[in-house]
Amino acid sequence: MRVFKPRLFLHEFFILIGLFLLLSFxxxxxxxVPVLIDYEDLNLIDIQMEREIGESSEYVPGxxxxxxxxxxxxxxxxxxGKMTIEQFNAEGKHIAxxxxxxxxxxxxxxxxxxxxxxxxxxxxxxxGMSQQIDFFGRGEDHVYRHSKSWLxxxxxxxxxxxxxxxxxTEYYARESWNNQQLRSIIADRAEFGWVPVTIxxxxxxxxxxxxxxxxxxxxxxxxxxxxxxxxxxxxxYQYSDQFRVMKNNRYVIARxxxxxxxxxxxxxxxxxxxxxxxxxxxxEKSDLDFLFELRNATxxxxxxxEDRIPDVKPPFLNVWVSESYFWLHVDTxxxxxxxxxxxxxxxxxxxxxxxxxxxxxxxxxxQIYTIHKDPVEGHSIRIYRVGV
Numbered sequence: 365m366r367v368f369k370p371r372l373f374l375h376e377f378f379i380l381i382g383l384f385l386l387l388s389f390x391x392x393x394x395x396x397v398p399v400l401i402d403y404e405d406l407n408l409i410d411i412q413m414e415r416e417i418g419e420s421s422e423y424v425p426g427x428x429x430x431x432x433x434x435x436x437x438x439x440x441x442x443x444x445g446k447m448t449i450e451q452f453n454a455e456g457k458h459i460a461x462x463x464x465x466x467x468x469x470x471x472x473x474x475x476x477x478x479x480x481x482x483x484x485x486x487x488x489x490x491x492g493m494s495q496q497i498d499f500f501g502r503g504e505d506h507v508y509r510h511s512k513s514w515l516x517x518x519x520x521x522x523x524x525x526x527x528x529x530x531x532x533t534e535y536y537a538r539e540s541w542n543n544q545q546l547r548s549i550i551a552d553r554a555e556f557g558w559v560p561v562t563i564x565x566x567x568x569x570x571x572x573x574x575x576x577x578x579x580x581x582x583x584x585x586x587x588x589x590x591x592x593x594x595x596x597x598x599x600x601y602q603y604s605d606q607f608r609v610m611k612n613n614r615y616v617i618a619r620x621x622x623x624x625x626x627x628x629x630x631x632x633x634x635x636x637x638x639x640x641x642x643x644x645x646x647x648e649k650s651d652l653d654f655l656f657e658l659r660n661a662t663x664x665x666x667x668x669x670e671d672r673i674p675d676v677k678p679p680f681l682n683v684w685v686s687e688s689y690f691w692l693h694v695d696t697x698x699x700x701x702x703x704x705x706x707x708x709x710x711x712x713x714x715x716x717x718x719x720x721x722x723x724x725x726x727x728x729x730x731q732i733y734t735i736h737k738d739p740v741e742g743h744s745i746r747i748y749r750v751g752v
Contacts, residue, residue: 398641403694403704407714410751414731415456418744422458423450428735428743430478431725432486439733440486440508441745442478449478449488449500451508452745462500462508463488470498470510479526481535481566485511487526491540495520497567514567524568527561528609534571536609537564538578547593549582555672556581561607575632576617578605584668596665599672600655601647606683616685620678625690625710638690638710642679645695651677654698658720680704684727689713689752691727696720705752713752722746 417439418425426445433439437454440462447465449472452458465472474492481487486500486508494515501511527536539560541549549557559580563572581602586594603620610616613630625638652673656666682693690706700717707713718724722734732748 398639400641400643401712402643403645403702403715406704406712409705409714409716411716411718411732412749412751413746414749415747416736416744417452417456417746418742420458423461425743428737428745431733431735431745432478432480433726433733434480434484436484438484438502438506439745440478441735442476444475445743447472449486449508453506456745456747460507462486463498463510469513470500477525480528481526482529482532487566489525491523499566516567524562524564524570526564526568527607530563530609530613533565535564535566536575536607536615537562537568538607543593546582550585550593554582555602576607578607578617579619579621580604584665584672586668596668597659597661599669600652601674601677601681602672603678603681608683608685610685611687616683616690618680618683618690620680623679625683638706640679640706640710645677647673647675647677651697655696658696682724684724686727686729688729689727691724691732693724705750716750718748 426443426448429442429444431439431441439452439454441450441452443450449462450458451460451462463470463472467473472488473496474490474494477489477491479487479489481499484502488498488500490496496513496515498513499511500508503509521542523540523542524537525540527538530536539562541557541559545557556579558577560574561576561578562570563575564570581598581604583598584596586596588594605620606618608616608618610627614635615628617626617628618624619626623640623642625640627635627638629635652666652670659665661669677695680692680694681696684691688708690708692704692706693701694704694715695702701720701722702715702717704715705713718732718734719736721737721739723737724732724734726733729752730750732750734746734748736744736746738744
């Protein structure tokens with residue numbers, strides 16, 4: 365008896381292939397490919413300089429450093445050139461010299477930094493051998509004056525720098541590498557290290573250690589025969605993780621290597637991730653020529669840094685946060701320092717440029733406060749208004 369064997373015709377074969385491809389597409393259709401953000405295609409946001417606080421009959425700036433803005437827009441600025449702390453009101457009028465160089469209570473004895481404390485207090489932290497912390501409060505005449513000092517009973521190996529208040533009695537802080545730690549990291553030829561974020565009391569006693577770890581690039585150095593360490597600088601486009609406090613005791617950790625912003629709520633619980641899908645931007649020779657010229661870098665320094673420069677620019681170099689926006693510094697080029705605004709939902713709002721001589725110290729939804737360090741005209745405080 366003859367057995368009938370069905371035959372697969374050519375057109376039936378193609379039908380089966382088509383069904384297979386259709387099913388395969390249907391299974392993967394939920395995986396949407398993100399649209400890449402091209403920073404150069406974003407809308408240009410209008411920005412105008414609202415006020416510049418520079419030389420006047422009451423005050424001539426030296427070398428300005430840290431700038432702290434309080435709730436009533438009072439400004440306290442560190443003048444590292446003159447070793448003073450200066451106070452200005454919201455309109456930019458010079459109110460007082462809060463502290464001067466000296467050895468007495470509330471006087472400045474070495475290099476120092478400024479931080480904002482709770483209830484609009486000022487914290488002065490010395491960054492040399494002295495571990496003293498000075499506190500300044502506002503008097504009835506609104507002028508800031510020294511209120512108290514604190515010095516640890518024994519020398520501490522760890523250096524902790526206050527970031528921002530967490531409550532009436534707690535602060536977020538981050539560790540700063542001391543000389544021994546830096547030497548150890550460099551000896552391992554590591555391009556990056558890790559810095560702990562902690563919670564401390566007003567006297568920098570650790571309450572919660574290593575809450576998070578922030579990735580930070582190591583500097584390029586030159587070691588002398590006698591063992592002296594000379595820091596040559598940090599390579600362009602190498603990034604640091606950033607920790608920024610938000611409203612309602614939330615905070616954001618910006619991690620450039622993950623191209624994302626990570627939001628945490630007040631009990632340190634991870635809430636959500638905001639991915640930043642940014643189109644790759646190749647590091648060009650012209651970018652490096654401009655940046656090294658801006659730094660007045662010698663050929664020796666450039667050679668020491670060039671091997672560590674990435675081929676592609678990170679999605680951001682620095683981050684600030686206001687009530688409604690994330691402010692991302694994404695590049696520094698001939699047009700200026702490029703800032704991109706993202707909404708709290710992670711949508712790009714637009715971009716604008718600041719002078720390459722502007723260092724951002726404070727933002728709100730409409731204003732930017734910077735220290736402007738013009739190499740010819742000198743230093744000043746600038747307040748910009750942003751048209752968003």
